[in-house]
Structure formats: C-alpha cells, structure tokens
Amino acid sequence: MRRSDHESRIHDHYLRHSKKFxxxxxxxxxxxxxxxxxxxxxxxxxxxxxxxxxxxxxxxTGRMPVYVDFNTMHTTHGRALAFATGLKxxxxxxRVIVIMGDGDALAIxxxxxxxAARRNIGLxxxxxxxxxxxxxxxxxxxxxxTGALATTAPYGHIEQPLPIVELAAASGAAFVAxxxxxxxxxxxxxxxxxxxxxxxxxxxxxxxxxxxxxxINKWGTAPDMMRYLKEHSISQKQAESLSEEEKGWKIVRGVxxxxxxxxxxxxYDQVIERAQAEEMAE
Amino acid sequence: MSxxxxxxxxxxxxxxxxxxxxxxxAAGCLxxxxxxxxxxxxIAERLARRLPQVGGFFLQMEDEIASLAAVIGASVGGAKAMxxxxxxxxxxxxENIGYAAMAEIPCVIVDVMRLGPxxxxxxxxxxxxxxxxxxxxxxDHPIIALSPSSVRETFDLTVQAFNFSERYRTPVILLMxxxxxxxxxxxxxxxxxxxxxxxxxxTTVPPDxxxxxxxxxxxxxxxxxFGQGYRYxxxxxxxxxxxxxxxxxxEIRPWLRRLQLKxxxxxxxxxxxxxxxxxxxxxxxxxxxxxxxxxxxxIQVARERGRRVSFLKLQTLWPFAEEVVEHAAARVDHIxxxxxxxxxxxxxxxxxxxxxxxxxxxxxDGTIMQPTEILAAIEEWAR
Numbered sequence: 001m002r003r004s005d006h007e008s009r010i011h012d013h014y015l016r017h018s019k020k021f022x023x024x025x026x027x028x029x030x031x032x033x034x035x036x037x038x039x040x041x042x043x044x045x046x047x048x049x050x051x052x053x054x055x056x057x058x059x060x061t062g063r064m065p066v067y068v069d070f071n072t073m074h075t076t077h078g079r080a081l082a083f084a085t086g087l088k089x090x091x092x093x094x095r096v097i098v099i100m101g102d103g104d105a106l107a108i109x110x111x112x113x114x115x116a117a118r119r120n121i122g123l124x125x126x127x128x129x130x131x132x133x134x135x136x137x138x139x140x141x142x143x144x145x146t147g148a149l150a151t152t153a154p155y156g157h158i159e160q161p162l163p164i165v166e167l168a169a170a171s172g173a174a175f176v177a178x179x180x181x182x183x184x185x186x187x188x189x190x191x192x193x194x195x196x197x198x199x200x201x202x203x204x205x206x207x208x209x210x211x212x213x214x215x216i217n218k219w220g221t222a223p224d225m226m227r228y229l230k231e232h233s234i235s236q237k238q239a240e241s242l243s244e245e246e247k248g249w250k251i252v253r254g255v256x257x258x259x260x261x262x263x264x265x266x267x268y269d270q271v272i273e274r275a276q277a278e279e280m281a282e
Numbered sequence: 283m284s285x286x287x288x289x290x291x292x293x294x295x296x297x298x299x300x301x302x303x304x305x306x307x308a309a310g311c312l313x314x315x316x317x318x319x320x321x322x323x324x325i326a327e328r329l330a331r332r333l334p335q336v337g338g339f340f341l342q343m344e345d346e347i348a349s350l351a352a353v354i355g356a357s358v359g360g361a362k363a364m365x366x367x368x369x370x371x372x373x374x375x376x377e378n379i380g381y382a383a384m385a386e387i388p389c390v391i392v393d394v395m396r397l398g399p400x401x402x403x404x405x406x407x408x409x410x411x412x413x414x415x416x417x418x419x420x421x422d423h424p425i426i427a428l429s430p431s432s433v434r435e436t437f438d439l440t441v442q443a444f445n446f447s448e449r450y451r452t453p454v455i456l457l458m459x460x461x462x463x464x465x466x467x468x469x470x471x472x473x474x475x476x477x478x479x480x481x482x483x484x485t486t487v488p489p490d491x492x493x494x495x496x497x498x499x500x501x502x503x504x505x506x507x508f509g510q511g512y513r514y515x516x517x518x519x520x521x522x523x524x525x526x527x528x529x530x531x532x533e534i535r536p537w538l539r540r541l542q543l544k545x546x547x548x549x550x551x552x553x554x555x556x557x558x559x560x561x562x563x564x565x566x567x568x569x570x571x572x573x574x575x576x577x578x579x580x581i582q583v584a585r586e587r588g589r590r591v592s593f594l595k596l597q598t599l600w601p602f603a604e605e606v607v608e609h610a611a612a613r614v615d616h617i618x619x620x621x622x623x624x625x626x627x628x629x630x631x632x633x634x635x636x637x638x639x640x641x642x643x644x645x646x647d648g649t650i651m652q653p654t655e656i657l658a659a660i661e662e663w664a665r
Contacts, residue, residue, distance in 0.1 A: 016515075020526050050511045055355075066515050066526060071508035073358060074517035074527075075351065076381050082348035086355025086363065087508060089339045090313055094359075094509050112351075115344040268339060275334035 014039045014049070016069050024063050028222025030181035030207030034128050035064055037184055037205075038097070041191035053096045055084040057109060060135045061101035061128040078109030081116040084123050092122065092265035095195060102129045106142040106162050117171035120200045121264035126191065127164055127202065130209040138212030145249065149216045164204045169257045174199025176257035180206040182229040183253060190255065199263045206233070206251050293470045298436045298462040299366075301469065302392055303328035305440025306364050308477055311390075312338035313356035313363035315349040317371060320404040321460040322394040325366040346371035350378040354387045358516065360482075360507030362444055366392035368460075369411055370401060373418070379453050380419035381518045383541075386495070386505065388447035388482070390440070392456045394463040397648045406648030407460035409571055412626040415455045416600045422538070424545040426552060427455040427600040429570040433467040439554075439597065445480035446552060450544055451502050457599060459622070461572045461650060482507075489513065493523040497536045501544035545601055554597035555606055559613075560585075563592040565664045566614040568607065568631055570596040573620050573651045580656035589664040602630045611635035616663035618643060620656045 015021075025031050042052060052070040056062040058077035065072035071094070075083045080098045088096045105113050105127045116123060132150060133139040140150040142162040150157060168176045175197040177190040187205055194201035208214065208225035219225055229251065236254030239247060296304075303325050306314070314333055316326040330340045339356070343349040349365045356363040367375060372393040382389050393415065397406040411418075415427040426446050430436040436458060443454040483504040485492055489512045496503040506512040515525040520537070522528045545552065558581070569577040574595040581591045594610050596603055607630075611617055617635055619628040620643035632640045643659045645651050 018524065018526070049513060050509060053508050066517070069513055071513050072515045073355075073508075074515070074519065075354075076377055076518055079347060079351040079378065082343065082351030083355035083358075085341070085343075085348075086313065086315060086352030086357075087359045088355075089341065089352070090356045090359035090361040091507075091509050111344050112348050115348070268334075272334040272337055275331070276337075279335045 033181040037188040057104040059101040081112040097124045102143040103141040114171040117173040119264045130207040132213045134209045168202040175201035177255040178204040180229040299324035301437040305437040309441040309444035312361040315341040315352035322366045346374040350375045364390040369398045376418040382453040383423040386451040390443045394458040409622040431574040434469045448480040556595040558593040563590040566592045576651045580653040584660045618659045
C-alpha cells in the first residue's frame with residue numbers, strides 16, 4: 001500500500017467525520033503531529049476503536065480527544081488522570097489513554113500525576129510539553145525554561161522547570177520515555193511501547209508553541225522551532241558521553257524507565273479475592 | 283445463616299455513616315473513591331471492607347477533587363459510584379459536581395456536614411452546607427439534595443440518591459450531618475429483595491444514530507457506558523446533542539432548557555417530605571435533618587399544652603419544594619424554621635411564604651438544637 005493510501009485509510013478509520021474539523025490548533029502546531037503518531041500507534045497495535053478510551057483535561061492538548069473516533073472524555077483542568085483511574089478500575093479491559101499538556105499534567109494536575117504513577121495503574125499518559133500555557137495566551141508553565149519571557153513573566157522566568165521524566169520515574173511509573181514532534185517515528189514507537197506496557201506509562205512529547213513563547217521570545221516561526229528540536233535534541237547514547245555542562249539545555253530522547261512492577265487493577269483483583277475468601281470463612 | 287442474612291432480619295445497632303455505606307451496597311454501588319475526613323471517614327472505612335466482598339472497587343484518592351473525578355470516570359464505565367466527604371472536601375468537589383451536572387453523569391456525593399466555615403469544628407454537627415449544595419459550583423444547573431434525619435432514613439435516602447442519580451442522569455447530594463453520621467440507633471434494615479432499584483436506561487438505537495445528549499423526545503436520554511460500541515464524546519464544554527463542543531446559542535439553549543426540565547417535570551417524584559398537619563394550626567414548623575427530630579418533640583410538647591401546630595419535614599432540600607411549602611404556609615399565620623446554621627433554607631421559605639410570616643430559630647455553635655428552643659418560638663407565635 002502506498003503511504004498516502006495508508007494515511008487516508010487511517011484518517012477515515014480513526015478520525016470523526018462529523019462536525020469538528022478543522023481543528024482548534026494554530027497552523028504549524030505540534031499537537032496534531034502527536035495526534036497523528038498516536039493514531040498510527042493504535043493502528044499498528046490493531047486495537048479496536050470500541051476498546052480505546054481517550055481522556056484529556058483542559059488546554060490546547062485537552063482538545064485532542066474530540067477529533068478521534070474512540071470513547072472520548074474531555075474533563076476538568078488537571079483531573080484527567082483521576083477520571084481515567086475510575087474508568088480503568090471498572091473497565092480494566094479497555095486501553096485508557098490520557099493526553100495532557102504540561103500545565104494540565106504538572107501544575108494543576110501535578111498531584112494526580114504523581115499518585116497515578118505511584119499506584120502504577122495501567123494508564124497510558126502522553127504529555128505534550130510545549131513549555132507554556134498556549135490556549136490562554138502564553139503564560140509561564142511548570143516547564144517554562146528559566147530566563148524565558150512569558151506574558152506572566154515579562155521580566156524573565158525565575159523558576160526552575162519541572163523534569164517530567166525524572167518526576168515520573170521517581171513516582172513509580174512502569175514506563176517513561178521522551179521524544180519530540182520532530183522525531184515523529186520515534187515518538188510513534190514509544191507510544192506503541194507505552195500502550196503495550198502493563199502499568200502506568202508516560203511519554204513526554206516535546207513540542208513548541210510558536211504563537212506564544214516563540215513570538216514573545218523571538219524564537220522564530222514554527223519551522224524554526226521544529227529545527228531547534230532537531231538540532232538541540234540528542235539520544236540517550238549521545239548524552240552518555242557528554243558532561244552535565246555540555247548537555248546544558250539539550251533535550252535527551254529515549255526510554256528512561258521500563259520495569260515490570262505489579263499493575264494496580266490486577267493487584268485489586270487480589271483484594272477482591274481476599275475479601276471474598278474472608279467473607280466465606282465467616 | 284450468613285452474617286448478611288442476619289442483618290436483613292434482625293434489628294441491629296448501627297451508625298448513620300455505616301447505614302449510608304450499607305445503603306450504597308444495597309443500591310448496587312460498585313465504586314467508591316474518597317479521602318479521609320471527619321465525620322465521613324467511617325463511610326469510606328466500611329466500604330473499603332464491603333465493596334470488594336461484592337466485587338466492587340474502593341479507592342482512597344489523593345484528594346477530594348480526584349475522588350469525585352474517579353467516581354465520574356467509573357460511572358462513565360457503567361458502575362454506580364459514590365464518594366463521601368465533609369465541608370472542606372465538599373468545597374473541593376464543587377468543580378467536578380459542576381462537571382457531572384454538565385456532562386449528565388450519574389453519581390452520588392455524600393456530605394456529612396460539620397460546623398464551618400473552613401476547618402470549623404470537625405466533630406460538631408451543623409447544617410451549614412445547604413446553600414453550597416445548590417449553588418456551590420459555578421453556572422446555572424439543577425441539583426438534587428436529600429437530607430436524612432435518622433440512621434434508617436440515611437439507609438433509605440442513600441438508596442434513593444442512587445435511584446435519582448440514575449433516573450435523571452444527575453449528581454445527587456446526600457446532606458447528612460455529623461450527629462446523624464456518628465449517632466448509633468437500633469435499625470431494621472429492609473430485605474434487599476424488597477428494595478426498588480433504578481437501572482440506567484438502555485438505548486434502543488444503533489451506534490451511528492446514538493445521541494448521548496438528545497433533547498427530544500426524552501427529558502433524560504440514555505447514557506451508554508464507554509466500551510459498549512457506542513463511541514461518543516463527553517465534555518464539560520457546552521455541547522451539541524452528540525456531545526461535541528458548540529458555541530451556537532441554538533444548540534446551547536435547548537440543552538440548558540432540558541437540563542432544567544428533566545428535574546422540573548419530575549418534581550412529584552423527586553420531592554420527598556412528611557407532613558403532620560393540624561387543620562386548625564396557626565403555626566407551621568418546617569425542618570429537616572436532625573433538627574426535624576428536635577422539632578417533632580417540640581411540637582408534641584406544644585400540642586400537649588394546647589397549641590395548634592403543623593409540621594412539615596423536608597427530605598428533599600433541592601429542588602426546593604416550593605408548592606408544598608406554599609400550600610402548607612397558606613393555612614397558617616406563622617412559620618417557624620429552625621436550622622443549625624445562620625439561616626439558609628429559611629431564605630427559600632421566606633421567598634415562598636413572605637418574610638413577615640417566617641420566624642427563624644438558628645444555632646451554629648456546635649451544639650444540638652434543643653426542643654425548648656423550638657418550643658419557645660412556637661409559643662411566641664401560637665395563639
């Protein structure tokens with residue numbers, strides 16, 4: 001099959017035909033690239049659309065589920081993982097994918113993020129990290145680089161960015177990977193691995209926002225920012241040979257955590273067994 | 283005979299919080315998510331033990347926001363689901379109460395009221411969250427809130443809360459009080475086989491035709507759980523009949539209208555109350571929750587002293603029983619409304635009956651309303 005036929009088959013199969021196109025994102029945005037990678041990943045895995053749920057919170061990234069023909073829920077700001085936790089408990093057979101931006105996942109939703117990871121509940125979490133609150137117009141986010149300008153950091157951002165990968169790893173996630181919207185095939189591969197992983201899996205998809213941060217910091221247009229991702233990201237292997245100083249702001253791509261630890265809904269089955277055995281004994 | 287069988291047939295000593303948990307099990311609840319808080323913790327503790335016994339799920343979440351979020355997620359997955367909290371946690375839940383109202387997801391939120399504001403007195407009883415239950419979350423939306431006044435009634439109204447939430451696709455709030463939650467009473471629980479349970483309406487149309495927010499002809503369109511082949515969208519944004527976000531006034535208006543109508547057109551089902559009428563009465567007492575019990579005692583004493591008093595006990599606080607109160611108020615000259623707050627539901631009574639006829643008896647210091655306090659008000663206004 002030619003690539004274009006394959007692409008159009010995927011579009012027909014996974015995107016909703018009714019009503020909601022064109023999408024809300026700015027021309028040149030990276031979120032659509034993540035959506036494309038995600039849909040191709042699901043296609044690779046041959047998952048049935050009825051068995052996939054996609055849950056999001058609020059923000060530009062939060063608008064993603066409305067476009068795809070799955071069981072989709074656009075929840076409150078920061079709470080997507082908590083909603084998804086309830087759904088996954090009662091429908092452990094479903095593939096529940098949670099898609100969030102950096103502000104959604106790590107600021108207002110930071111508490112839910114670390115606790116979902118700690119439980120190691122079988123949710124696939126994709127964080128589109130564009131380093132800014134885009135929908136509201138360019139405010140500082142938990143991942144905004146120190147020194148950058150934002151509409152709420154007009155004199156330069158003085159806070160440290162939160163490291164998503166390290167946070168997820170320390171909190172107990174079973175799988176943690178990072179790639180960028182430039183490295184789209186790698187991103188797709190990591191999403192496949194994340195969905196396949198039995199446990200809480202996190203993929204950080206590094207993106208950009210040319211409309212807000214790009215403009216205020218004079219970082220250029222969408223292609224300029226895409227080029228930055230290409231030129232300033234390195235593989236884990238490349239990173240190994242560099243000192244911390246040499247790594248500087250470089251984005252390290254790769255799979256950082258892949259461990260087999262008991263998944264929460266499966267552990268809960270044991271709770272039910274114990275409870276019922278105890279009741280029988282009485 | 284198993285333990286549970288004994289429970290059906292023999293009177294037992296039980297706490298209100300425990301009765302709430304058992305009511306939830308009897309109603310078919312299969313999912314509870316919560317966060318420890320006095321005086322509601324015992325509901326969580328009981329369900330942590332009981333739910334897995336019936337194949338259900340108990341989760342202790344990281345906060346009350348996550349608790350209600352998980353409950354809504356579980357309900358979308360098809361499980362009857364509940365959370366329980368008290369004032370501070372109820373404040374945190376307001377965000378997702380609004381979401382459940384907007385997205386029309388059935389769920390039950392128990393608020394065991396304690397003295398507020400803020401941390402207040404965790405072990406002291408109050409009725410201070412009555413207005414919050416109605417207006418706590420932003421925007422216009424109807425809500426159902428029920429108030430039990432005994433341990434047995436807590437069991438019954440918990441079942442009723444689940445039934446209403448499923449029947450009307452709405453969050454339902456059970457407004458308990460610390461004194462009701464922690465009080466132990468001898469109760470006869472009903473035989474589970476005799477309890478009427480509401481199950482979620484199933485759709486009759488194929489997936490392509492399914493509209494989860496269809497405005498006609500039903501006031502409450504069926505909600506198909508996720509994962510059953512009906513792929514659709516749920517959002518807290520204003521949405522069209524398929525659930526997709528919309529900005530169009532001609533799509534927003536009929537939905538908002540249906541949201542109101544689904545409650546307004548079913549008031550005869552939703553409004554629960556008990557009336558003890560004296561046709562010659564000149565005073566009417568309107569009360570709910572624990573204060574209704576105090577009021578009943580005060581009225582008994584007043585009648586023994588020859589006073590003519592009617593009594594209206596409201597079990598459904600929201601929607602407010604306008605016509606019921608109006609009707610009862612029209613027969614008397616004075617209405618006494620005792621509450622364990624600084625005057626909340628009385629605002630609704632005044633709205634319906636007129637301020638000049640309504641007399642407040644308020645207490646919000648952590649102590650229980652005494653019969654003498656209500657009796658004094660009755661005797662002040664009775665002939």
